[in-house]
Amino acid sequence: MQSKILLPVILGTLLLFCISNRGGATKCNLKNIVVTQTETSEWAHGMSVYAVTVKNTCDCPQSNVMLACDGFNTTLEMDPLKFQYRVDGGLCPLNNGEPVVQGHDVNFKYAWDPPFPLQPAKSTIACK
Template structure:
């Protein structure tokens, strides 16, 4: 029996790492976010839970953008490949808990 893409990958393979850069931008703490796909398969159409997300700096919308009040898309919904992370910075009073909520998996 052949394995499906879901046998290889899942949301747990989308790593979202955040840390403070130590910089203050417009009176807010700056954070750097790195989103990486650790699975051998490609994942695309990645959405993160970004409920309440806000920033005082602009973010390249092809890297990260709000779809609605609760979810944001990563990499313009294009593939995120293993070892090719998507990175951006934002600045706000708090670090938001950005968790993967969906993706599409493609294995060949």
């Protein structure tokens, strides 16, 4: 008789755990990827150099982050593991597709004038 009562309690507990765990993931979204750009005092081939910081303000890692980068250009050589400009425009991969984790910002620089409005366009949220 106790096993008949215990099974629904265990199933109910597991269901509640799954719902509450999933609830944490739904709080994260693309708005948690924050891009800031600061003009530095540096110049590269006659263009202003901008320092870009990309932060994830969510507890959940976000991988495959893509920035809208249509028309992007630079006179500064860039690390392709941090930001990959694609000639076809549109979307540019950040951090080589690896997760952007809260507290571990992705930083890169580019040189152009005026600055480009790099904005988050896509990501995959991965909560455990």
